[in-house]
Amino acid sequence: MTRSSVSIVDYGIGNLKSVENMLVRAGADVVFARTADDVMQADRLILPGVGAFDSCRRALGQVVGLESALHQAIGRGTPLLGICVGMQLLASSSDEGVLPGLGIIPGRVRRLSLEGLASGRPLRVPHMGWSSVEPVGLATLFRNGLDSVNRFYFVHSYYFDCENAEDTAGVAHYGVRFAAAVEHGNVYGVQFHPEKSHRYGMRLLRNFADLTVEAAND
């Protein structure tokens, strides 16, 4: 069996090296998709993202043809995983910015509220630290053990509020119960950083690298 190839979308945003390091550790071959053509030829796509929603959205828009290539690749079944702001970009819109999202998974990105309480103490935003994620629904990426024990590293001030409950693949709590993972056909998103989440993150990326176009279409 050949090693799975995963393409990280490089649109000038994010710490791609950490994602690459963890994918290699998970046994995948890593390439970088820097053009629309690269995206069209990818077996699997990872869409990273850090920082502000609009700056990610703008950077993505600056690569010629990238947005339509992403839509086309998804349309023909290529598995795609958005990480952190890369996940938020899949939404329709965000409280954080004025630019529209890619509108791939219906929903709005909302700000975590400081009003929530954890053990009687005020919460600080961003939510920075480890949380466990309770898989719900299909939770394809949480197979092979992650459905019983897991912990993932989060750094975020916003969360994905899915319009359709069935698109939520995992929930975590931080003041609110929020979608820590989404899944819609062959499109996946995680709010946390699997590349920085020890063996749990490695397993999740391995699960993603094991997906194929055929499996996504079944």
Added chain:
Amino acid sequence: MIDGPVEFNPFRVIPCLQVSNGRLVKTTGYRNPSYVGDLINSLRIFNEKEVDEIAVIDVSATREGRAPDLGMIREMAGECFMPLAYGGGITSLAQIEQIVSLGVEKVILNTAAFASPDLITQAAALVGGQSVVVSVDVKKRWLGGYGVYTHSGTKRVPLALPEAIDAVVQAGAGELLLSEISLDGTLQGYNHALIKSVSSRTTIPVIASGGASGIADMVKAVRESGAAAVAAGAFFVYRGPHRAVLLSYPNARDVWAHITETGG
């Protein structure tokens, strides 16, 4: 009874390692570095222990006027499958961009942060505020209050502690690594009054550092003094009264047990 998910710590517990000329060392009061071991091997061990996060500070870089050692940082990042923070000798935005591109999540600024708070602002705009940690190193003053220091604790900033905190927070720091220099390496316990006063002044996360004496001290720093996370050096690299080198990391179950005991 333990009422939390005992598989991991209820707050971030961060080994804060010091490196000098590529070797892992431990200082006392930011002086007298003693050799602890090989840096990369030590990172591998902490990675196997699945630590929540790790911080590495090159304590000789600023003192020797050296830029960050990018080769060493690249190698470090390749061993850390948890968030990694790096500090030491960072003076420019270009360096911050390079360091982050090597796979480091956070940069720790100290000397440059107080010399030019603009760098904090620019760094936050470039890599996100959550990736910019300012190390606040303090010493008690004879007449009360604290002095804030840079250059590995050797030069005092002309600002009182509250004003220094406000300056870096307003500039856009995402997190503060707060240390009382005289407690470094002593295992005598954190300065809880200090942690309380700083964490009540700001809403950004404060990482307690300097003198951690044990798990109970760490739990107290978060539950009573308001820290968001805890860091320690000597506690994770030494064992016993003779300070034998033994890298360790607490079991999450033990941390939760202390919380339950103190009714937290």
